[in-house]
Amino acid sequence: MSPNTSDAAPPDGGAFAVAAPKTVLTGEDIGRALRRMAHEIIERNHGLDAVVLVGIQRGGVWVAERLAAVIEAIESKKVPVGVLDATFHRDDIGMRPVQHGFASQIPVPLDGAIVVLVDDVLYTGRTVRAALEALNDYGRPKAVQLAVVVDRGHRELPIRPDYVGKNLPTSRIESVQVTPEMVTIVGGAG
């Protein structure tokens, strides 16, 4: 090993190849995916009776609102949108810092409703587990379905999405960022 080369340098001697963010979906791709998911939600539930969209704080909130807008454009019918903060039902309380200040808002009673939980990224499934438990505090839905923009794999619990924008195989050291404008993968070897 030459004295000028550190152990961590990449083998070809070039720049260390971490993470120029890689764009996987553009804003238009996301729009198309959400339109397809909206159609699937309407088709699967034979319309919109009793359907309530619930975005999981914080990343799922804008997704739920966008889905509701698309659904309204298709069916000319408003669907209630709620927001759920699952912080206090997580299984890692005390193990990592907590985000707070994003209270839940559930606009309609959930007894007998068909709740479509909405999030931006599905990963280990632990957030969804916490959200399922938090939903119980508001009533007993007739059914709960799950819609996500990106399913990146690596599940740690028996949880499966019903509506998926994009299946995106990733490694655990990468992180997936979803905004209304794009989906990017950050980190990991490039």
Add this chain to the structure above:
Amino acid sequence: MSHLRSIADLDRDRALGLLSLADSMAEINARPIPKVPALRGRTVVSLFFEDSTRTRLSFETAAKRLSADTMNFSVSTSSVNKGESLRDTIETITAMGVDAFVVRHKSTGVPWQISRWTDASIVNAGDGWHQHPTQALLDAFTIRRRLSVTGDFAGLHVAIVGDIKHSRVARSDVQLLTLLGAKVTLVAPASLLPPSLEGWGVEVSNSLDAVIDRIDVLYLLRMQMERQEQSLVPSLGEYSVRFGLTESRARRLQSHALVMHPGPMNRGVEIVVDPAELPGSAILDQVTNGVSVRMAVLFDLLGSGTGLHETSGGAL
């Protein structure tokens, strides 16, 4: 933060963080099932060496809504009556495995002393004339919600009226309200003011009539009956005439102004009108909000990992 013994344990950002955490807790309290599993397996001990209804029950409710186990210690039925020292009492309870003590004691500084004898978190629920930090937080939370304040309290004017000298509520409230940027005026006869107000950052007036039409919040303190025996006020009747909230004074309040009181009230002394008929009364809100704020404090001490910081991790 591993203890909340004084408002001085907080800086501005932490105080605002606790208030926004209390917003989430208030939402939990409005659910059909107002209980979350956040502090499952944690144990909170109430250690009250002084009488209390609302504070003790408020902390107990808060702990239970977060699924913590609660133990109650009341002096009258404990081994303190057999002469057990405070230190032995604390070490005995600690040996059973507890995560937090909620302490009220008539002597200043007891929460600090106790924290030397145990690894558990200490929440001060009132020590002598010194501090009552959760009362100040619930007062600030009530003001924030009722007056729809976002951010800090700059531009708000609060008058605190009554026995400032013997009041831990006044000390904690002044510290927190000024930390958040509010202007505070203390209104009291000289005999009920502390000897020095250096460092308090407040204005002082001896006339309620001089400030009543300019304030956003009128905070009335409890007038303790024994102050009359100590000749600090000539008579409770005279105190009421000069410093009580009478009907004519209530009419001079600004339309948005809040009336607050830490309880228990002496009707006919510091408050002559029926608070139920005051549109600005926030006194019952204070009690309701007390549960949310104490949930926020307990969760912050026992459940939030490294404290009030944003996480940097992605979606899990």
